Every structure is written in structure tokens, then in C-alpha cells.
Amino acid sequence: MRRPGRWWRGKSTLAKVETYTRWSFHFFPLVEFTAIGLPVFGRVGNGLAVGLVLPLCAHAVLCGVTASRSLDWTRGTRAQPVRLLIVLGVVSALLGTAAISLVKHGPGGKDLVSTMVPLCVGVLAFGAGTIALGVRGRLRVLGIVTGFAAYTGVMAFALGLDGRAALGTAFAVLLGGGGLSFTSVFSVWLLDAVYELDAARETRTRLAVAEERLRFGRDLHDVMGRNLAVIALKSELAVQLSRRERPEAVDQMIEVQRIARESQREVREVVRGYREADLGAELHGAQGVLTAAGVDCSVTGSATGLPPAVQSALGWVVREATTNVLRHGDARRCRVTLEPAGHHVVLTVENDGVERTAAQGAAEGPGARGGRTGGSGLAGLRERLAAVAGTLWAGPVDGGLFRVVAEVPLPPSASDAPASTAPADSASASAVSRSVSSVSEEVTP
Template sequence: MRTPGRWWRHKSTPEKVETYTRWSFHFFAVMEFFSVGLTSVAPLGARLGTAVMLVVAVHATLCFVTVSRAIDWTRGRRPQPTALLWTLAAVTAAIAAAAIGLAELGPKGERVDTAAGGVFGVILVFGPGIIALGVRDRRRAFGIAGGFAAGTWIVAFALGAAALTALFTALIVLVGGVFIAFTAVFSVWLMNAVYELDEARETRARLAVAEERLRFGRDLHDVMGRNLAVIALKSELAVQLAQRGRPEAVTQMVEVQRLAQESQREVREVVRGYREADLGSELAGAQGVLAAAGIDCTVGGATAAGLPAPVQSALGWVVREAATNVLRHGDARRCAVRLRVLEGRVVLSVENDGVSEAGAESGAGPAGSGLAGLRERLAEIDGTLEAGPAGQGLFRLTAEVPLPSRSAPSGDVPAAVAVRSMSEVTS
């Protein structure tokens, strides 16, 4: 059974902001019912108070539904709830007019006036503010609050209230309605901005992967383009010489064979350079890519200099694979990479806070086929790899590789790469 805490942690940052926005305005509807609906029963009596409570409950329910529909419309999941907005506006105006009528023409008494005034004020403040959620134009959203304030003055004056009293009441409605409308407009803007930033981060991550693929393709083209062109020309020449019975055809085919073998060697070098990177360069590159994607990445511990080439190659691939999976999966805000050179072994750990427990179990961290590939690579040098949840929403990957006895210094040394925040990268 999923607890509320786990349900919240499994949401991405934009989803958390949307949930917070949605339930903040839902709370307005709940607060409306409990603040003026239930409290109207005692001062108005059982019969009239119950009727007022039911009317307020209808308005609160309309507000609750309007919040959900309006936010879904803002995110493009459903059409604009125009009919619902007009219904809420009409019900708000009708209840407010009825509250004024109850205060002016209903049973006399301070408690009745207080209850009617509370219903009137809360309804006319929350109603226009929630309607503003379903309006895209900001001036129109504030205009709705102004329209209700103007209507308040007209109705109050028509029902016998003094002109100054009606004006003061209208000003209160205007200030409260504009404040809630501003809150609605700002909340929608903030929610959309968070979604756009998250989409931009995902785009940057995809562009980084695409750029690396283009680099590899460019290197391969540079290596193979000239050699294949020469092989084609020499093969054509050898065919023509062979058709004429010329002995030089054998010489040309020997040259073709040499070029083919040379091309194989160069392709292997390109692939080796792509798959076996320098550990120091990979640490710096991972920090830069993650920081560019909005993830605060810190690299610390021992220096990579002096480690054997096979160890650097294997751990460099671990860093590259782990950084790629942090970008692709979860919603990480921080990532910590630490390299330790201990007695006879090197330990590399990569820890981030953006992988859900479910994602970890299904291989959403550095898992799946990537995890199997890393274990195979480390097994070639007697290394091990562990990956899994580390508690409190963390995911940790730890690679351990033994060192030859002559290359095994002990203890940690100062960090190879300084901590660089996102603000330093973007500046």
C-alpha cells in the first residue's frame, strides 16, 4: 500500500507544483463551506440556516469542480469550461444578492446581519478568484473582480443600503476579489513556467545525446571516407588491369588489402576512443552536462591521475552511463560523484535524489541492459557493481575495482574537480 509520502515523492517537480496549485484552490472551496456555511445554522435558526448552508455547499462544490476543470484546461487536457464558468458566475451573483436581501429585508438582528455579511463577503471574494483560473487574459481576470464589485454597489444601493455603505462594501469586494484573482493568475503562470523549464531540461538532455552521436558519426566519417574512396578507385583500376592481363593488377589489389586492414584498425581506434574514455575527462564532462540540465552535480574524492588505463576506462564508462541515466530517468535535483582510492582498490559512487523506488526496481536508474553491460566491463578487471535505492528517495551506484599492488596508494587525496553549481555554468 502506497503511503502519502511515497505518492508525493514519485511525482516529478512540475507534477508537484500542479498538485500544490490544484489543492490550494480546492482548499478555498472547503474553507468557504466550513467558514460561512456551517456557521450560519446557529445565528439563522435551523430552517433558514440549513437552507443557507446547502446553498453555500452548492457554491463550494461548483468552485471545487471549476478548479479541476480550469487547471486541466490550462494544461491542455480538456476544452475551456466556459459553461461551468458562467454557471459559477451566475450562482455567485445570485447568492450574493440573496445575502444582501437577507441583511436588508430579512429577520432583524446583529447575528443575522453578521451571518449574511459573512456569506456575502466570502462568496464574492472566492467566486471571482476561482473563475479567474479559467480565463487566459489577465485583464479579463481582474475585470471579473471589478464587475462583481460594481454589481455589489448597484444591488446594495437598490435594496436600500446607504450610498457610502454600498461603496465601502463594493471596495471590500474589489480588493478581496482582485487579490484572489491575482493569486490565481500568478499560480497558473508559475505552474506553466515550471512545466516549460522541465521540458527545456529534457530537450537539453536529448540534444546532448544527439550531439555525442553526431560527434561519433563525424569521427567515423572522417576516418572511413577517404579510405573507402581510395579502395573503390584502386579496386576499379585493378579490375581494368586484370581484364587486360596486366600484372600490375596484383599490386593494386595488395594495396586495396592494405587499405582495408588500415581502415579496420582506424575504426577500432575510433570505437575504442568512444567507449574507453579518460576518467578525469568523463568526471568533468558529466558534471558539465548535468549542470547544464539544471542538476547540481558535485565531484569529489581522489584524483584520477595515476590510475591504470584499464581502471580509468572501466570507471569512465560507469560515470558516462550513470550521468546519462540521471538525465533520462527520474527528476534529480542533486547528484554527487565520489572517487576513493583505498588500500588496494578504487571505489566510485554516484548518488542522486531523482530516481523513484519503482523506477529503481524496474531499472530506471543506471539499470537494465546498461547495468548488465557495466558489470561485464568491470568483471574483465575483477571489479564489482552495486546499484539500488539508498533511502530517503536516493539512488546509489557503487563500482569497486581492485588495483595492482604497485599502483595502490592509500587514503583520499584532494578533489580532482572543484564543485561547480548551475549558476556558475550558466553565467
């Protein structure tokens, strides 16, 4: 059996708000019994007290059931409890009338008056506040509260109370019922607002995923579009050369075969994600994705000047750490820091959503390069970091935080590394341009 604290922490923020709202209204029957029912035993005889408290308990239970059904209706999981609302209104009116009638027609005494009037006011106020949960529209809620107050005044005056007492009782019902009704309406509004915010966050997350799919589609188009254009041109050229029985057709088809194999390799790189990860783009993407998921993410540091191999290894760390924050934790804040430390560069990803299985990723010390962890993600990162002599540390720290630290040494010629790497896409594009140009020259009569 799970502990209450662990049960509560295991819920999402949305589930916590709904659970808190529901149990607040489930607690109202206990408040009604404690505030109205218990004082009766000390003011009137035991027989009359039991006769008053039992109907009050039934009214409190009816209020709790009606509140639960009304909240289900506001969430769209149940039809509007019209019959329960009518029954609650009738029962509240009858109990209020019975309480006021005992003031004039009961055993008498000042204690009876000081008991029956609060009983009448409390029953009608709780009834009006609970009924407000099951209706929509401010005018309807205002009509219910005003109607209960007007009924109380007329009923009290008709049963023999003087004008001032009847008016005071009606005013008390108006204040009490209005306050509880406002609480009910505000609680429903707050719960609806939380659901709408959660839906908006889900929409933002889906939009972020859609944007990533579009980016993937653009990358795939850039890889395949130019190569397919060259294949089409060279194939057409080979057909024309073969019709003229020229031996150059064989060379063109060999070139088509080479380009097709190159395209196949590039598509595998795109699909499997084997391309070099750009650390700057990964940092920016992590901040965007986590923000879209409702996590307060801050990124400190710049990847400018780092060697491509170091950027690629640390970029994979950022990507895997971001995925773990979204998949395993219930984080509210995430901090990503990239900073030099002597001849090393240190990347730190820290969040307050410690995974339920954080022990699986127990810390192995800053110098650990291998070892087993709870999942294959960290093991894969250690392999990538090992290629650049880097280390990885991951595990929970004090304060309910989960931290991932990657440290990679910088080569002495790190400042020259970016200039020595020619863009593969530019070289490929130049080769494609030369191929297209040669095709055009050969096709031209």
C-alpha cells in the same frame, strides 16, 4: 493499493506541481463552506440557516467544477468553459443580492446583519476569484473584480443600506475578490512557468543527444573517410594496372581487401562501443548530460596519470551509472568522486534518486566481484573491472541515497603506462598516409 506517500513520490516534479495546484483549488469549496456556511447556524434560526447553507453549498460545488474545467483549459486539454463562467457569475450575483436583501427585509436583528454581509462578500469574492481562472489577461481579471465590487455597492445601496455600509461592503468584495483573483492568476502563471521549464529541460536533453549523435557521426567519418579514400585510390590503380596486364594489380586488390576488413572491424568497434572509454571525457560528459536533464551534478577528481586500462574500466562505470541515474531514478543531485586510496583508485557515484527497484541492486560488500544483481548493467561492469582486478559495490545507503563504488588497484608502473601506449589513430593515420603516397607514386606516369 499504494500508500499515499509512495503515490506522491512516484510522481514527477511537474506532476506534483500540477496536482498541488489542482487540489488547492479543489479545497477552496471546503474553505468557503467552513468560513461562511457554518457560522450561519449559530446566528440565525435553523430553518433560515438551512435555506442559506444549501445554496451556498451549491455555489461552492459550482466554483470547484469551474476551477477544474478552467485549469484543464489553461493546460490545453479542454475548451474554455464560457457557459460555466457565466453561470457562476450570475449565481454569485443572485446569492449576494439575496443575502443583502435579507438585511432589510429579513427577520431583523444584529446577528442577521453580521451574517448576511459576510455571506454576500464571501460568495462574490470566491466567485470572482474562480472566474479569474477561466480568463486571460490582467485587464480582464481587473475588470471582473472591479465589476463585482461596483455591483455590490450599487446593489447594497439600492436595497436600502446607507452609503457607508454599501461602500464598505463593496470595498470588502474588492479586497477579497482581488486577493483570490491574484492567487488564481499567480497559480496559473506558476504552473505555466513550470511546464515551460520542463519543456526547456527536454529541449536541452534533446540537444545533448543531438550533440552526441554528431560526435558519433564525426567518429564514424574519421574511421571510414580515410579508409574509403585509400580503397578508391587503390581500386583505381588496380584497374589501370590490370588494363596494362601488370601483375601488381593483384597486390593492390589484396591491399584493398585488407583495408576493407580493417574498416569493417573499426566500424563494429564504433557501433558497439568497444573502443577504449576515456575517463576524463566520460566524467565531463556525465556532468553535461545530467545537468541538461536537470540534475545538480558535481565532479571531483582527475583522471590524469591513470593507466589506459584503468581509465577504460572506470569510464564504463561512469557511463553505466549515469545511464541508471537518468533511466531509473528521480534524482535531483548527483556526486561523482575520483580519488586515490593508497595503491588503489576509488570511483564513487552517488545520487539521491534511489530506484524503485533498489533492492535488486542490493549491496554485496566492497569486496564483491561477482554475484547477480537486478540488471545486466552492473554484471557487465563487474566483468570489465575484473579484467583489471577491480571490484564493484552498488546499493542504497542511509539518507535515501544510491551509491556505486568501483575500486581498482594501480600497477607499480602506473606513471609509465600512459607513455607506453601509442595512439592507435595516429599509427593508422600514418599507415594511411604511406599508402596514399605509394598509390600516388605508382599512378604517376
